[in-house]
Amino acid sequence: MSTPAPALALRDVSKRFGAVQALDRSSITVRAGTVHALLGENGAGKSTLMRIAFGLARPDDGEIQVRGTRCAFASAADAGAAGLGMVHQHFMLVPALTVAENVALGGRGRFAAAAVAERIRAIGEETGLRLEPDAEAGTLPVSAQQRLEIVKALARGASVLILDEPTAVLAPTEARELLAWVRRWATGERAAVLITHHLDEALAVADDVTVLRRGVTVLARPVAAVPRQAIIGGMLGEGELHAGAAPLVHLEEPARGAPLVPPGAAAPAGRRPVLSIHEASVVDARGVVRLAGATCEIAGGEIVGVAAIEGSGQAELLRLLSGRLAPTSGTVSIPDEVAFVPADRQRDALVLDFTLVENMALRGAGAARGRVPWKAMANETALALEQFDIRGAGRQAPARSLSGGNQQKFVLARELSGAPAALVAENPTRGLDIRATADVLARVRAARSAGLAVVVYSEDLDEVLALADRVLVVHQGRVRAMAPDREAVGRAMLGAQ
Amino acid sequence: MSRVRSSPLVAAMGIAASTLLLLVVMLAAGGFDVGAALSALVSGAAGSPTAFLSGTLVRATPLLLTGLAVTVAFQAGVLNIGAEGQLLAGAAVATAVGLGVPAGLLTVLLALAAGASAGAAWAAIAAVLRQRFGVLEVISTIMLNFVAQLTVAWLVRGPLQEPSHIYPQSEALPMVARLPALVPGTRLHWGFALGVAAAFAASFVMRRTAAGFRLRVVGANPFAAAVAGRINATRVAFGAFVVSGALAGLAGATEVGGVTFALYETLSPGYGYSAIAVALLARLDARLVILSAVLFGGLEAGAVAMQRDAGVPSVVVNVVEATLILMVLAASRLDALMGSVDDTTLAPEAGPPTRDRPR
Numbered sequence: 066m067s068t069p070a071p072a073l074a075l076r077d078v079s080k081r082f083g084a085v086q087a088l089d090r091s092s093i094t095v096r097a098g099t100v101h102a103l104l105g106e107n108g109a110g111k112s113t114l115m116r117i118a119f120g121l122a123r124p125d126d127g128e129i130q131v132r133g134t135r136c137a138f139a140s141a142a143d144a145g146a147a148g149l150g151m152v153h154q155h156f157m158l159v160p161a162l163t164v165a166e167n168v169a170l171g172g173r174g175r176f177a178a179a180a181v182a183e184r185i186r187a188i189g190e191e192t193g194l195r196l197e198p199d200a201e202a203g204t205l206p207v208s209a210q211q212r213l214e215i216v217k218a219l220a221r222g223a224s225v226l227i228l229d230e231p232t233a234v235l236a237p238t239e240a241r242e243l244l245a246w247v248r249r250w251a252t253g254e255r256a257a258v259l260i261t262h263h264l265d266e267a268l269a270v271a272d273d274v275t276v277l278r279r280g281v282t283v284l285a286r287p288v289a290a291v292p293r294q295a296i297i298g299g300m301l302g303e304g305e306l307h308a309g310a311a312p313l314v315h316l317e318e319p320a321r322g323a324p325l326v327p328p329g330a331a332a333p334a335g336r337r338p339v340l341s342i343h344e345a346s347v348v349d350a351r352g353v354v355r356l357a358g359a360t361c362e363i364a365g366g367e368i369v370g371v372a373a374i375e376g377s378g379q380a381e382l383l384r385l386l387s388g389r390l391a392p393t394s395g396t397v398s399i400p401d402e403v404a405f406v407p408a409d410r411q412r413d414a415l416v417l418d419f420t421l422v423e424n425m426a427l428r429g430a431g432a433a434r435g436r437v438p439w440k441a442m443a444n445e446t447a448l449a450l451e452q453f454d455i456r457g458a459g460r461q462a463p464a465r466s467l468s469g470g471n472q473q474k475f476v477l478a479r480e481l482s483g484a485p486a487a488l489v490a491e492n493p494t495r496g497l498d499i500r501a502t503a504d505v506l507a508r509v510r511a512a513r514s515a516g517l518a519v520v521v522y523s524e525d526l527d528e529v530l531a532l533a534d535r536v537l538v539v540h541q542g543r544v545r546a547m548a549p550d551r552e553a554v555g556r557a558m559l560g561a562q
Numbered sequence: 563m564s565r566v567r568s569s570p571l572v573a574a575m576g577i578a579a580s581t582l583l584l585l586v587v588m589l590a591a592g593g594f595d596v597g598a599a600l601s602a603l604v605s606g607a608a609g610s611p612t613a614f615l616s617g618t619l620v621r622a623t624p625l626l627l628t629g630l631a632v633t634v635a636f637q638a639g640v641l642n643i644g645a646e647g648q649l650l651a652g653a654a655v656a657t658a659v660g661l662g663v664p665a666g667l668l669t670v671l672l673a674l675a676a677g678a679s680a681g682a683a684w685a686a687i688a689a690v691l692r693q694r695f696g697v698l699e700v701i702s703t704i705m706l707n708f709v710a711q712l713t714v715a716w717l718v719r720g721p722l723q724e725p726s727h728i729y730p731q732s733e734a735l736p737m738v739a740r741l742p743a744l745v746p747g748t749r750l751h752w753g754f755a756l757g758v759a760a761a762f763a764a765s766f767v768m769r770r771t772a773a774g775f776r777l778r779v780v781g782a783n784p785f786a787a788a789v790a791g792r793i794n795a796t797r798v799a800f801g802a803f804v805v806s807g808a809l810a811g812l813a814g815a816t817e818v819g820g821v822t823f824a825l826y827e828t829l830s831p832g833y834g835y836s837a838i839a840v841a842l843l844a845r846l847d848a849r850l851v852i853l854s855a856v857l858f859g860g861l862e863a864g865a866v867a868m869q870r871d872a873g874v875p876s877v878v879v880n881v882v883e884a885t886l887i888l889m890v891l892a893a894s895r896l897d898a899l900m901g902s903v904d905d906t907t908l909a910p911e912a913g914p915p916t917r918d919r920p921r
Contacts, residue, residue, distance in 0.1 A: 389789055405789070413789040416782045426775060430791035433772035476790075 070133030072097040072225050072256035073149070075118055078127030080110075080280075087113045090127065091282040093275045095225065095258055097132075100251045102267035102288070103260045104300055105277035111260045114277065115227050118258075119151040120144035131225070142171075150218025151227040154234075156210050160203025164196050164213055168220050181220075188219050192250060208239045226250075226257045230496075232266060236374040236524070244270045264296065276300055300499065338362035339487050339518035340386050340403070345395030347381040355381040358395065359544040361537055363518040365486065368509065370533025371522035372554050378542040379522050380408075380491065386520055387489040400487060402429070404480035404517075406473070408492040414476045417465040421475065422446045424464050428479050449478035453508070470501025477508050487518040494528065506532065526555060577889050585882050589874065599872040603879075606867020607860035616749040617866075620821060622859025624649065624830065626757035627813035628837030629844065629851040630764055631681075631806040636846050637768065638802030639781035644688060644703025645810040646834025647710035648681035652811025653818045654714050655680035657722060657732050657825040660739030660818070669738040674756075674815045681811015682804045684710065689803035693796055699803070707834070715827045722825055732825035741820035753816030758852055760809065765848035777802050810834060839887045845894065858883065 073095040080088040088110045095101045105111045116122045118129060120138030129136050131147045138144045141151070158167050165181040182198035189195040194212045202213060211231065218226060228247070232240035244259075248270045251257040261267050267274065268288055276284040276299035284291065284299040340363040347356040356378045363369045363386070373379035384390035385397050387405035407413035415424055425446045426437055446460045453474045458467050467475060473493065481488065490509060494502040509532060513519050523529045529536065530549045538545045538557040547554055585603075589596045608614045628645040635642035656677030663672055688706060691697035715730070717723075722732040741751040768774040779787040780798045787793040813833065822829060840858050844850035865879035 389792070407789050409785075412783070412785045414786060415790070416779055416786050418782055419779075423775075427779060427786065427791045430772065430776055430779060430787075431793040433775070435772060436770050437772050437775050439770075479790075 069097060071095055071130070072132060072254070073118060073258070074130040075114060076128050076130070078114065078117055078124045078129075080113055080117060080122065080125050086280055088117075088124075088280040091277060091280060092127075092285070093118075093258075093282065094273075094285065095256045096273065097254050097256050098252050099256055099272035100247055100270050101256065101258045102271035102274045103258055103277070104264065104267055104274060104296065109277040109300075110280040111277055112229060113280075115151065115229065115258065115260055118144070119149055119227060121151075145218075145221050145223065148222060148224045149227065150215075150221065150223025150225070152211065152214040152218065152229065152231060154230045156214055158202045158210060158213060160201070162202055163198065164200050164202055164205075164216075165198040167202050167213060168198075168217050172221075184220055185216060188216050192219065193246065194219075207234050208236075208243075211235070211243070224255045226255075227260070228257065229260045231259065232261070238374070240266070264293070264300075268293065268296075297499075336364035336366070339365050340399050340489075340520070342385055342392070342397045343395055345385055345392040345397055347378070347385065347390065348393040354542055356385070356392075356539075356544070357542040359385070359539075359542075361544060361546065363487070363520055365516045365518050366513060367534045368513045368519040368521060368532050370529035370536045370549065371520060371539060372526055372529050372536050372558050373522065373539035374558055377539045377558075378544075379539040382537070382539055382544060383489050383491050383520065383522055386487075400485065402483055402485045404477075404483070404485040404488040404512075406476055406480060406488070406490040406493050408495060410472055410476050415464045415472060418463055420461045420463055421450070421458065421467075422460050424475070425449065425479050425482070428483060445482055449475065449482055453478040454504075468501075470497045470504070473497060473501065473505055474508075477505065481508075481512065485517065487520070488512045489520045491522050492524055493521065494523065494525070526551070526558070530554065573893050577886065577893065580889060581882055581886050584885055585878070588878055588881065592874070592878070594872060594874050599868050599874045602868045602871040602874075603861075603864035605864075606871075607864035609867075612748060613863065613867075614860075615745055617863030618856060618860040619754050620749050620751070620859070621862045622855040623751070623754045623757050623820070624813040624817050624833040625836055625840050625858050626754070626852060626855035627760065627816065628810050628834050629840035629855050630757070630760055630848060631809035631813070632837045632841035633844065633846050633848055633851055634764060634777070634802055634809065635806035636841060637781045638777045638799050639784065640689075640692075640799050640803045640806065641700045642685065642688070642703055642803060642806050643700055643838065644685065644706050644834070645806070645813075645837045646830060646832065647703065647707035648684045648807045648810035649814040649817070649830055649834045650707075650710040650714050651684035652677035652681040652814030653829055654710075654717055654722070654814070654825055655811075656815035656818050657735065660735045661722075661733055665736055665738045667738070669736075670741060670819060673735075673739050673819055674812060677815025677818070678808040678812040681814065682808040684811065685803050685807020689800050689807075692803070693800055711827070714825065714829070718825055718827055724824075730827060735819065735823045739819060740823055741816060749821070751816070751820030753820040756812070756816060757855070760812075761848050761852050768848060810837075836883070839883060842887055843890050845890075 071094045074093070076092045077090040078088055078092065079086070079090055091110060091114060093101070093103065093114060103111050103115065113122065117124045120141045120143050129138065131149065136147055138147070159170065162170070165178055165185060166176070168185055169176050169181045185196055185198045194216050196209065196212055196216060202210065205213065211234065215226065231243055235243060244266060247257045247259065259267060259271065271288050274284065274286060274288050274291065274296060275282060276296060278300060284296065341361070343360050344358045345356065346354065346358055349355050359382055371379050371382065381390060385392055386399065387403045388399050389405060411417060416427065422439065422443050426442045443460055449455070450458070450460065455467070455471045455474050455478070458471065464472060464475070477493070488509070493505050493509065497505065509519060509521060521529065521532055530551055533549050536547045536549045536554050538547055538554055540558060545557060547557060586596055589599050606613055607618050628649055631645045631648065632642060656673040659676040660669060660673040663669055684706060688699050688702040691702050692699045718730045718732055724731055724733045741753055744750045744752050744755055768778060776787070776791070776793050776798050779791055780793060780795045784795045787795045817829060818825060836858060840854045841851060843854040861879050861883060865876035868874045868879070869876045
């Protein structure tokens, strides 16, 4: 079969950072008219490979071809000129500028607002990515900011789009819409690369898949020609796949019996609630009602899953239950100490520049008196590192030096180190690779077995359903208890009856 | 994980060497006799016990206390640029108390306490503005510096003016309101010992106690402080602000009680501004503030001698001081870029350079 030149090809690319061989002769070939999934665990080299493709890093060795022409990019601008566009996981927008100004930024010559606005409208017409050119970027919802990032690339004539974890910031419905858009867009001369570690997502839309493991391309095939197990095996390594059943926790059918009691807002009959809130409302500083008259009880030894579309009031619910927020009205009855794993661990759970011992001392720091027992803290930290199998860092290492997965495990370890009666976790597996995800979920289940009252929210509905004994659905500030039934929960999240 | 870190000693020596080089270049460019100027600088700062004790350490004292004030505030993420105003408030109130209360053994202690309280109260104005109305303390404290400066100018021409109403200064403090000499026969007073004790106390509190840990956490990441530590970040920052003001106020009180013995409008040649440099040079480490205050005290004392003996304008030393700070900031930035994460984040907007001083 004679094939036209691929839209983008990287061959035998190597890259070394200090002592780490990030890429070792890895390759990827993106055919025109396809969506290409680039899969791999955290640290497998996915982002590095694409940063090289986009001119943000120089390869030590290997070559880049765009439509059959060999290229050497000195900068992202060069890559842009060659028809590549990249949407980063963390958006590169100037929040105070308008949509049109953001699109024009980095261009040459005069800024003609009307012409840019016209271009944005034309792209909207052509691709369906509609944006108001005069809107201020910072005021847009996240999904629109992402559209803006894509439009920026398209306005510069990108015909190959590289999307780095594009769905990480989106609600499930938004994610589906985005993926459907990518699928529709990548036709003819165009192509898209999805960097992801969400297997299902990738397989749903991709034509081809490339799997990296430790900087090496271990698999590159059309999706239709490769069984799912082989992809998982490629990501994890064959031996490891068969050694343990744990890695696929949230993809498996949850091993769970029928609910003990008919699901409701109350704790299971006969068990005393550990956490309970009654008619609690939260009104934010701008007077917006975030949570309206929420009532629920959670008993020891159960996992209550919270399902919601981002921004429905679930963040406030979790903070009420963990004592991190006082209700505007209503009552909250919780123990003095509730373990809390916030979604943004780097901002809310850790002081990145402090050592692990200091981060351990953070728990209960608000109420501590007298001297800090540093020796005891050091011992506690050592124990936590050992029990939670956090390797590669000493007690005196700064929290920044841990990988994302180890940071999350450390946060869990710290929060559980005080033997609390309850655990509240918000998006505990966000951004983690399969192995770290499995670890964290196993710890959450272990907390239930140890008799803790556990509340878990996840953006990933399947993860909530796989874990939860009962589900609380939050929609527009109202809380409803339900059985973990995918269909019903999904409808309730969207507000359908 | 391996981390690249330049050793603090190597960095300090590099900075010292380049400072000296810069000084030499400036002197040569100005057509001065480099050798004579440098020897005047050194002998003025440390040429004799008297030069060191009565010159360098006396000048280091207010720099030490205000340097600690800045350190405490910056560690808590409070950008208090108002040590100068808090120092003046402390000096004014300490003078009033020293002159006003009946003479007794406690007069000097009362004056010191009053000075510290006045500095705290002056800082509290900015702290309340920040807490209640979100007013940036960088702006409010600078503004309050001018208010304090002008208030002192009014005081020494009004309520606190000396009885003959000729000079813009207060009456001289009675002996009971003065700080005794630390080393008999020199101008070095007990304020220096107080400053050293305060530095060790601040260092202990910061490293060992729960309150000091809270302060550092709030400065390093107020979000994690609130969520993970359940720390009332607003209250901690307020407390740090007020303690910072108290230390600066104490500097004013010791300056009046130990050096000038009266209130003048030109009491401080900008100690509260140099304090920012002193604190940053010490990398916000309370114990290192002692060393950096002595270094700055020495440079100032040496500058006076250089002007007197070699005819070099003392502002040359101000330029050197400012350059020193820029180099320290650049070095810590470089350190951070090279992967070291242990140094405290220094706010790049951390205040104006040492200003041109009236002498």
